Amino acid sequence: xxxxxxxxxxxxxxxxxxxxxxxxxxxxxxxxxxxxxxxxxxxxxxxxxxxxxxxxxxxxxxxxxxxxxxxxxxxxxxxxxxxxxxxxxxxxxxxxxxxx
Numbered sequence: 001x002x003x004x005x006x007x008x009x010x011x012x013x014x015x016x017x018x019x020x021x022x023x024x025x026x027x028x029x030x031x032x033x034x035x036x037x038x039x040x041x042x043x044x045x046x047x048x049x050x051x052x053x054x055x056x057x058x059x060x061x062x063x064x065x066x067x068x069x070x071x072x073x074x075x076x077x078x079x080x081x082x083x084x085x086x087x088x089x090x091x092x093x094x095x096x097x098x099x100x
Contacts, residue, residue, distance in 0.1 A: 028077075035080035036071075042087035043067050049094035057097050063090035 046064050053060075067086035070079055 032077045032080065035077040035084070036074075039067070039071060039080040039084040039087065042084040042091065043071060046087040046091040046094065049091045049098070053094040053098045055097065057093050060090040060093035060097075063087070063093070 070083040
């Protein structure tokens with residue numbers, strides 16, 4: 001009889017835990033997906049700027065290579081943000097050299 005009460009208590013605690021943490025897990029996963037989507041878009045934009053620049057820019061090439069390497073390794077939201085930052089800086093460098 002007491003085993004039934006213990007089992008029921010364990011189920012209630014487990015259900016409470018899942019109820020409390022499931023939204024956080026989903027939000028974290030959504031944040032990771034959005035961050036990687038942003039990083040991939042930044043890498044693609046930098047690649048287009050590289051192709052349009054007409055002349056090589058060593059620092060921009062290095063930054064884009066780092067961004068692509070980080071993207072290949074995958075990782076969490078922080079890795080995605082780092083990849084996006086590198087790609088955005090590379091894009092900016094190519095655009096500056098194309099304009100000037």
